[in-house]
Amino acid sequence: MSETAKENIKIVKHATCTFCGCVCDDMELTVDMDAHKITKAKNACVLGRAWFAEHVIEDRPAAMVDGKEVSIEEAVEEAAQTLVKARFPITYGLSDTTCEAQRQAVAITDIIHGTVDTTTSVCHGPSGLAFQGVGESTMTLGEVKNRADFIIYWGGNPAEAHPRHFTRYSVTPKGMFTPNGKKDRTVVLVDVRKTSTAPVADIVIRVKPGKDFELLWALRALVKGKKVADNIEAITGVSMDTLTDLVERMKNCRYGVFFFGMGLTMTRGRHFNSGALLALATDLNEFTHFVAKPVRGHGNVTGADNVVSWQTGYPFGVNFNLGYPRFNPGEFTTVDTLSRGDADAALIIASDPASNFPKAAIEHLHKIPVITLDTKETHTSKLAHVAFTTATYGINTGGTVYRMDDVPITLRPAFDSPFPTDEEILTAIRKRAHELMLAKSGLGAAGGGGTQKVAAPRKE
Amino acid sequence: MSSSLRIVNGKVHDPANGIDGEIRDIYISDGRIVDASPEDAVSIDASGMVIMPGGVDIHCHIAGPKVNLARKLQPEDHRRDPHPGTPYTRSGSGGTVPSTFATGYRYSTLGYTTAMEAAVTPIGARHTLEELHDTPVIDKGFYVLLGNNIFLQNLLKEGRRDEFKQAVAWWVNSTKAFTTKLVNPGGDEPWKGKKNANVEDIDEKSTETGLSPRDIIQAFVETVNELGLPHPPHIHCNNLGHSGNYKTTLETMKTAGDLRAHIAHIQFHSYGGERGKNPTSAAREIIEYVNSHPNISCDVGQVMFGKSTIMTADAPLAYLLRGFKKGKWVNADTECESGCGIVPFSYQEHVFMHTLQWAIGLELFLMSEDPWRVLLSTDHPNGGSFMSYPKLIRLLMDREFRIEEMKKVNQKALDKTSLRDLKREYTLNEIAIITRAGPARVLSLRNKGHLGAGADADITIYDEQEDKEAMFNAPRYVIKSGKSIIHNHEFVGDHIGKLLHSTPAFDTDIEQIVQPFFEDYYSIEFANYAVSDQYLHDHEVIAGIKTL
Amino acid sequence: MSLKLTLHTSPDVPLEAPCLNPDTLAGMTADIVAAQKVMHGNQAASVGDFFKVAGKANGTLELEGDLSRVKYIGAGMQSGILNVTGNVGQHLGAGMSGGDIRVDGDAGDWVAPEMRGGRVTITGNAGHLVGGAPRGSAIGMLGGEIIIHGNVRNETGHAMRNGLIAVGGTSGDFTGVNMLAGTIIVLGDMGNRSGAGMQRGSIVSMNPAEMLPTFTHACVYRPEFLRLLLLHIRSAGLPVNDDHIEGAYDRWCGDVVEVNRGEILLLNGA
């Protein structure tokens, strides 16, 4: 590890920012080891600077049951008992923690025959469904830097959500076959409003709200040389001339890329919007090389997809009630299991559904025992039966995260936290839950002696 | 379970030690096979049973980025084949691309205890290691894809052969790989950079690098032999699946001269005819070359009828196959390193080409003169799932069964092969060679594939049965590293298994040469690229062999 | 007397009860029926924990109560009659190949996914993906008919390859999406994007509908097959009137993105 100690200042080079799915791994962090603060994050964007700068050691108990401070061991015991007792326990969140913690969370869910889902279901879950329908031509981000001469951003606003996307991966970098950077590329933006991404684009296409599918579908027809309705402009807000021009540019580029955002997945049409875009990218491979990539949000949401997939075969929305994984979005996804009132306990890791979910889902969360692991107090931790405060991944803990293009990166923590890691807490819950399940099936003993040891928080 | 075991009264097939069905006792202590019975040993009575070393799969696709994409892609395939957990084992899902846990447990239910993932991008090594950690029971390793690596090709173009060698060794170390893998060498650049073109001839020079596939193959064969890796370059030749490709395959093998080389899934590379028409069998031409060249080893890549998943670093091939059905298709480009294609597929008896492929695989097995070098694989899941190995074994051991199966297939395709004339039946000992002893030897796994003292106690005990498919489908006991995993057909324990990798020596100065290229053309930090030891769970470094 | 199960205890969490079909329970006495296994969330339970069982199996099964939390009722059914008084949960009649299901009430999502034959009638509303395909699969309903008196939601007949779905009320978005063949009739309004990606088959509506730009108007005509189908669903109790039967229809062809052999028929002048 490339760190140099200088009195109480530590420099951590090649550190990774896990705030958004860009997962930039070129941070140079200046750490004040006495104050437990990152005083400077060189190379970070506005979001990354806030991510590092605002990270302080919270003055909170490491574990609470019903709002009262307890030992971690007691909280682990209560969490395990609660989960094992439940008939329809759900595990949710996981996009802001390490793969190592995610592996434990899926293991717990498997053992207790629960349901595991990640924030993917309310992010690019629909793109995951689209992927299962049509497949995907895709790439790692370095290919865009090296080869892409034509880039379309569709329904996403990286200027606000992924500020370094343009400079680090897609628009301005000079690559192997794009030696002049931006000059070698044409950038198109398709969105319903003029976002702050617009200044980057050579061509801005404004689509009528809710008409992305129609526009993509028309492009598919045109790419295949078929006719589309004359009133296409009335339908989509985009003229036939603009469409024809776009089609010609797409077919004639050397290496074309779609980046798409939640303007497709969260709007009417959902997975069919993403599917239309993925199918268009596939169609274009008849003419040239064309790829597409959802622009993912949270730092390790892509890792969550990968871990859940390799352990269960399915990317999210996985139920183990019958002792093996089953997949059905709409049935086993969290918004549904909560708002329908199915779940009778919830294990929520690094996520705040009580703030972001539809009203009906939030109301049900108030009715069931909830276990939370989070670095800070949230709307969800406030209503939790068992609440753990954990160390922040990438700042206090090592481990693995996956960038939005499935590239895994190892974290380099800056300073220690007095709080345990998500992985430690989840491992302890997993072991205890396993003991309790064995006891339930008459195969092992579960007694007071089974409580797992976790390092107690180090108080300053 | 005791750490000491004594297996008595079983018929032992241990071809590496010249034992062919003798009744012998096997003793196990601390995970190894030992000469004398330990005092506290628990006995297993193997009367009426056949004892073999645990199976070794030399070529399969079970972990890593492309495998996980193929998993995510096919919920419909998992759905009909759930893998329930037990109090001791995790659950999972099956189908042609099982989840990691199901993969490990299912290999062990066939008596396999080692499997090698055959194609991993360097940048995907970390991901692969995480998955392998979650692949239980078996020991495992992977081959790293270097045949389309742009940096390495630049070195070759500039004639910097020593640096090339250092860089290959650096990459194997940095990824914790077992050996190097070439897939359609030289084919990625036209695919990604020239509107989905491909290289068609082994001597076709790239306009960018001036290199032909042959130049790349030759450099890797020489370099990997010089480095003395435990396994030679594992080569997926150009023109996979195209009629007339046997010439490319022969030229690839000739390029190796008398140096060690392994040709992967050679069945897919043994087609006669001309490009795009009149496919026929060229199994004889291929197997005669292999038979007469002891430096060459291969695995067959048998096609089995039914559902499969094409997943390959050979992206143009997957695109070609996608064209037949217009179903879902995945293409995934990896910066500076590789391509990848995935297509759900199904081999059907009535289809001419599929029968031809099935028959050519069997021809290769049945005409092979050295089972130590012509090894069993289905290129899982490309030719079919590893779960079809027992049926394949029966096809090889039981001519009556083969004749029955031949009645179901496309007869016109069968006419293009000599399968009807091949009367050979594999013996149990030969099966033990092509599934255990042979792959272990080709991989230089000195402690595997045999039952002599010092070997890893990876042991499978089958009930001896007339129906060899039934026999190989359900071993009564499976012991991994001395631990009982399956006992009387039931899981009684779990085991993580270890990672097998190699660590060829290299000059660290090469990092200074790789780094500037890396900083220009990769999208992650050079310092974050090499995989650290934290990703090695239990592991073992496999020593290389010096042949030069 | 047929076999009758009356819900006495509502499940706290979803109850999976694929055994609730006349084939599985055929020949069983009430005691044996009550002992049949169901899954209450992740815990095994028996039919008797939730239902009062009366009568004797004779090919007809009657269910009564609010079963909106009970999944997989009639799944895999091959023959016989299943009558439900009350609402049912998800996956009603999943993969059924024969027999007759009638629900006097509403049904949850996934009514008769991958249905191969038989008939399902719902007098109330149904949810999303009626007669659909599971995620990742390219083929949904293969045969049989689904009659829904009320409304349905999105993706009705998703990837269906054969059979009939008739809806008395309205349908949601993507009616007949990716359909391969078969017929869907919606007497009320359809949501948007009907027939997206369809290859063959017919989607019929009595009301104007928003057409995708990849469909083209072909002609106005009176399709003979439609009269027969409309008479058939009228006899099943759907509110088909004489104007529907005698009227002319606008025929739209699509989806041009696929093979362009599907059609959407909209009642002319509606």
Added chain:
Amino acid sequence: MTEIMILVPGRSSKQGTSLNKGKLKDEYLDVTSRVEMNMDDMQRLGLENGDKIRLSNDTGETVVTCSGKKATDLPSGMLFMAYGPPSSQLMDSDTAGSGMPLSKHFSVAIEKVT
């Protein structure tokens, strides 16, 4: 005065930076309870920057503060706000068999809070 408009919740960098401070902190609560509106629409409705408006639909309602955007940036009839607890109040829980509730482009009635 009530009028129906299309609400587009989305990410903003301010929302992103403020959530690092904490979701229960004033800054985050402030950022997520502001809505952007086309200036011409505001003028027509007699609204000024900083005015409180009530957004409501069949699912629920919330009160937010409005601020003006040029017509070239935000079309008439469209509202933009950062995701957060207020926008959740308006979100229906039906996911149409996808897991995803419609989180953008929902119709809301606007009403000035006096």
